[in-house]
Amino acid sequence: MAHKKAENVLVVPQREDFNSPQVNFFQDFLVNSAQQKIPLSNTISLWDFLPKYSISQVEQNKIRTKEGRLPLLRRNVAFQGFEYTIFISPALLADENGRDYYPSANESLVEDALRKIATLQNQCFFNPLESHCGVIFSLHQLRVELKKHGHTRSYQEVMKSLQILAGSGIEIRTQHGKGVSIEKFMSLTGFSSEARLGNQNSNWVAYFHPLVYRAMNAIDYRQFNYQQMMSLKTHLARWLYKRLAHYYTNASLTTPITLSLTGIQNESGMLVRSRTNHAVSELEAIFQNFQEVHVFASFERIKRICGAKNRIIDIVYRATPHPNFIKTVKAANKRQSDTKGKAYLSLQ
Missing domain, CATH: 3.30.1370 (Ribosomal Protein S8; Chain: A, domain 1)
Structure with missing residues (x-):
């Protein structure tokens, strides 16, 4: 099955992109103190619930050819009354002797950590003209965030996960074959003069998947206890x-x-x-x-x-x-309702 790759031109985020109302809404949680904000992040409608990180490394090893290649992966999923088909193309890592990788549990943790970093001031950007959003970060910051929640990863392991996310493609189709999107899991680029794979303190930009952009634009996300989620034992x-x-x-x-x-x-x-x-x-x-x-x-x-x-x-x-848990869900309900109200008023 042939797939046309999405053509993306990465644009360096500008200062005003970090002060977008959508960024402010995304980072504004319903809490009584700054301390209460620390455990929180956002879930993203649809994107977080597709079975896109479901193939473990063990399962990948079973189906990988002797040349290290993996096939295009197809998954059918029924979710919330809708049926989807997703196609995942693996990332080919040049420094792994030409081995293919599907994103799996490690990459899910990295994405969750990046989205948590995006809730911090001056790190998330949103550009409605370019229809993209994302986060700036350093590799050191990402490793610290993962370690904080019991998921210690080496510099090489974090880089590998980022390369898998940036190299893997996902096509999402609805029941009648109409495409929702054909994109990479995320796009990644360095934008500082020190941005080198060997420099853990260089600044990098991760552009999130378009479904994350759509959720930020429509306020189709909810606050949740990210810290508690990261403490759980399995993917x-x-x-x-x-x-x-x-x-x-x-x-x-x-x-x-x-x-x-x-x-x-x-x-x-x-x-x-x-x-x-x-x-x-x-x-x-x-x-x-x-x-x-x-x-x-x-x-x-x-x-x-x-x-x-x-x-x-x-x-x-x-x-x-x-x-x-009931208390956290009710807080998320109110926060989402309040945020949509603020967004409506900002347009008047």
Whole structure:
């Protein structure tokens, strides 16, 4: 299947791009003090929930050819009542003996860390004329941010993840084949005179995916506890945490969360195991982790669907949200409502 690469001309962000109203809204959280802002970041509608980081390094090694190449990856996903097909083209790294890589859990952590850095003053930019947004950062700053949350990475590992993100392409199609976008996961460039791969303190620019730009422009993002999300043990747990924080907007003790094994498998592109019992054990370990960090107060199986020879086909769960999680969701609701109100008034 042939794909036309998107033509992007990277424009160095200007001073006014860092003072855009959209940047101010993106960095303005609903808190009572500066200290309360520290754990927070933003989830991005649709972009954060596509199964784009779902192929682990182990799985990649199984399908990589002896020449080190990987095929174009196709994923079908049903999400929030819509059906999408995504195509991911791997990044070819010249310093890895010509090996291809799909973005995976490491690259997801790097993107999350960059988006957190984008909530800091004078680091995020937004340009409506060029239709792009992003963040300036140094490699040292990015490594410090990752280490702060228990994800220590070497300079070489961070550079590799950035190169994979900048080299991998993603095409997103709707149910009827209409393209949403054909872009790189992000674009990356150095803009300081010291910008060299060997200089950890040089300044770099990451241009986020156009869906992040659209979300910033439409205020289609929500504040969430990034610090708590980064503390979770697995990529699937972090994906599910962000999904709940973004879409479970009616959180209350009287409105339990209903989740199913097959629903999570289909939406995340993960947790597909040869033995369903293993998938169940992994998922329930995540739910236990959610209890430990006060996302869930409790959870229980409410339905078990079995096929021939009593083989598990699906399990449906009901989880009661913890009061702490309910509080964060309500704060996110108010912040989003207030921000949209401010944006409307700014246009009058």
